[in-house]
Amino acid sequence: MAKKLFMFEKPLGMRDTLPFLYELKKQVRSVMAEEIERWGYEFIETPTLEYYETVGAASAIADHRLFKLLDQQGHTLVLRPDMTAPIARVAASRLYEDGNPLRLAYNANVFRAQQREGGRPAEFEQIGVELIGDGTVTADAEVISLMVALLKRVGLGRFSVAVGHIGYVNALFLEILGNEERASVLRRFLYEKNYVGYREHVKSWPLSSIDQKRLLDLLSLRGGTDVIEQAKTLVTSEEGRRSADELAALMAALRTYGVAEAVKLDMALVSHMSYYTGILFEVYAEQVGFPIGNGGRYDDLLAKFSRPAPATGFGLRVDRLIEAIGETDVRDDIECIVFSQERLAEAVELAEAKRAEGKRVVLQHIAGIRDIDAYSQRYRSIVYLLGRSGRDGQ
Amino acid sequence: MLTIAMPKGRIFEEAVELLRRADYALPPEFTESRKLVIDVPEENMRFILAKPMDVVTYVEHGVADLGIAGKDVLMEEERDVYELLDLQISRCHLAVAGLPGAKMNEIAPRVATKYPNIASTYFREQGEQVEIIRLNGSIELAPLIGLADRIVDIVSTGRTLRENGLVELERIAEVTSRLIVNPASYRLNGGDIERLVDRLAAVIPQP
Structure with a gap:
């Protein structure tokens, strides 16, 4: 139904x-x-x-x-x-x-x-x-x-760009866990922001205590450029080191651009399960x-x-x-010209002149307005071209 | 200032105790108050008291930076928040229960629960087709009066089940309270949140 x-x-x-x-x-x-x-x-x-x-x-x-x-x-x-x-x-x-x-x-x-x-x-x-x-x-x-x-x-006030590198995460997981299935289990925990589940899983697998620590340390790799050096000590593979080097080069370039202070590294950032292939980022603002x-x-x-x-x-x-x-x-900044029938030509001329100056102008016949007080409230300024006098009231 | 959404009721007192152990100076009358918003200027914190199920909503929308929520609520609501710490308090588990020996009705199998999402996922995983009936409380009533064959609910001591003549049939998941954080707060108030996490982590009882 x-x-x-x-x-x-x-x-x-x-x-x-x-x-x-x-x-x-x-x-x-x-x-x-x-x-x-x-x-x-x-x-x-x-x-x-x-x-x-x-x-x-x-x-x-x-x-x-x-x-x-x-x-x-x-x-x-x-x-x-x-x-x-x-x-x-x-x-x-x-x-x-x-x-x-x-x-x-x-x-x-x-x-x-x-x-x-x-x-x-x-x-x-x-x-x-x-x-x-x-x-x-x-x-x-x-x-x-x-x-x-x-x-x-x-004019956005406070905001923060979190930057990570999925190549680094994948390299670390693969060199410790050895297969893509397990890597993808951990990747999903990071994607779902479930650090509790991530830790529980790492601890439940039969890994050496050093490897467990490497995986757990990943979660606290957040902050400025110094994080990259720590990140490098966790990986041994070519791929992992190259990814860390890319982040170092990125941060250097961002300093050159003068935007490095808006950026924070987060090595555990996984914003999609499979789409991204390298450096990735998310931006958050206050409020x-x-x-x-x-x-x-x-x-x-x-x-x-x-x-x-x-x-x-x-x-x-x-x-x-x-x-x-x-x-x-x-x-x-819309101006309004309210006119009566006999002054239509004058009103059109005035509107065209104002529009030519780039102003926004409403042209409104007085007979079309039901409540002139309420109507005039809507506009910042209003010009009346009413009656035959030829003088315009403001 | 950090705003923390706290669940009213059972979890609240345990959470307050944990915060006190972590050396947060919360006023003595804290747990007795009926106020919904409690400011603790000494700690630069604001607490808001919400229904347990709603804590995740406040945190996801960012009106609270952090919150304390049961894993049951997190599983049911699947909100986009960081789950940073297992606080190891308010331990219980999610279970399927029913009358002893009662079989599932084969024509119209029904499950009553406060957790329709968890229940539906669980039975779909098992390949069972059941109708989920959503209730808001006193779930134990459902099998007693024939509304449903099974219930899915949290069990802590099992006393409520026993007193109503029900038995636990399957265990779905372990539940404890978690510290959750809004993703934007996590990025923008990282320092304050990290300190809170570290202080709490240091006093969490080990299981």
């Missing part, structure tokens, strides 16, 4: 953006887009609908969180759950031709089904960049620095309990579109960012 819908109801997790919030979003979005463009990234758009088999399967978002539907030929479609997979598709098919680095940016709504607490947004706006075809650590440093630059530009953005290196994704290439990038959630920035004064 279908539940009866209320008159004003929207599908679960879908929201309207009313003028005040729209204005806020627009400001934040345009400041960030401008900064992204200054760094030479080019914006692109991709379709809202993609094929489930290609983009849906390649996406980092879990299957049960995809909105799926069928097209008329019976293909399964998804509402894009992120922008990284569509951009990888475009890059692989069209733009990434000569193998040289490609800098792309996006600003789009993405869709993720929510199961818990129906009020959580299932559609939200993301702004972000993808740097494709550059496997160097400077590429990682560039995207993190750009993200920090954006957060500073929009918001959830991450406002995340990103990292995903060198395996382009290969899913038959065009292997290294890539890194980030996505910021505009809604959470606005929550973190808090209420700012973005009263829309």
Whole structure:
């Protein structure tokens, strides 16, 4: 039996953006887009609908969180759950031709089904960049620095970027545990942030006390650059050391960019079970309990579109960012001209002149207003062109 | 300032005792108060008192930096929070119970519980198809009056089960209270939280 819908109801997790919030979003979005463009990234758009088999399967978002539907030929479609997979598709098919680095940016709504607490947004706006075809650590440093630059530009107060390296975690697990199954058990505990379960599991396995300690020490490797030296003492494999060296190079580059103080290392950071392949990060801000953005290196994704290439990038959630920035004064500077019929020509002329100066002007016939007091409250300034006098009252 | 969400009831007193052992100067009338928000300026801490099931919600949304929650609640709610310490207090376990010798109804097997998510996952793992009936308390009543064949609930001493003529049939998981932390607080107030974790870790009773 279908539940009866209320008159004003929207599908679960879908929201309207009313003028005040729209204005806020627009400001934040345009400041960030401008900064992204200054760094030479080019914006692109991709379709809202993609094929489930290609983009849906390649996406980092879990299957049960995809909105799926069928097209008329019976293909399964998804509402894009992120922008990284569509951009990888475009890059692989069209733009990434000569193998040289490609800098792309996006600003789009993405869709993720929510199961818990129906009020959580299932559609939200993301702004972000993808740097494709550059496997160097400077590429990682560039995207993190750009993200920090954006957060500073929009006036975000306190925030912190947690940076880790999944290659390091995997190398440590593999050299101690010897097989991928056990490694993936521990990785899942870190992904679920369940450090209690992680410790219990490590202690329950028949490992030497030195190896147990190495695995347990991983959890406390958090902080500044000094953490990297400690991290190096835990691993012996080539891969593990190389990952630690990459983090050292990253921190050096971030210092050059002048953003190192916003960054904290966390060697136990695992923000996805399998998607990322190297340096990865999450960003948190005061006043918001959830991450406002995340990103990292995903060198395996382009290969899913038959065009292997290294890539890194980030996505910021505009809604959470606005929550973190808090209420700012973005009263829309709209002027209103209220006119009566006989002065229409004059009103149109005045409005055009003001619009030509870049002002926002509402032109409203007096006869269309029911309550002039309430109406005039809405606007910062109001000009009356009424009657035949030819004089305008303020 | 750190805000800590505490579960009202049984766990609260044990948690307060643990904090005192960790040298936190909590006022003597602390546990008797009926206030829902208690500030302890000497320690730069604020405590909020919530229903045990709601502690994880406050922490996930970041209105509390930390919280103390039973593993049962964490398993049921599956919230995105850091589980940093096993406090080894309020020990109990999650179990399946029923009337002695009573078989599952083959036509309409029913399980009553306060933990629909845990119960459903458990029986799906076993490959059993059961109907889960959600109750909010006095779960032991369900098999006695024929609402369900089995219950899933926490058992500490087993006294409530015994007094109602029920027996424990299967053990699902061990439960103790955990220290949980909001991910953003973990990143932004790392120092304060780390100190609290270290001080608590030093006084946790070893099992």
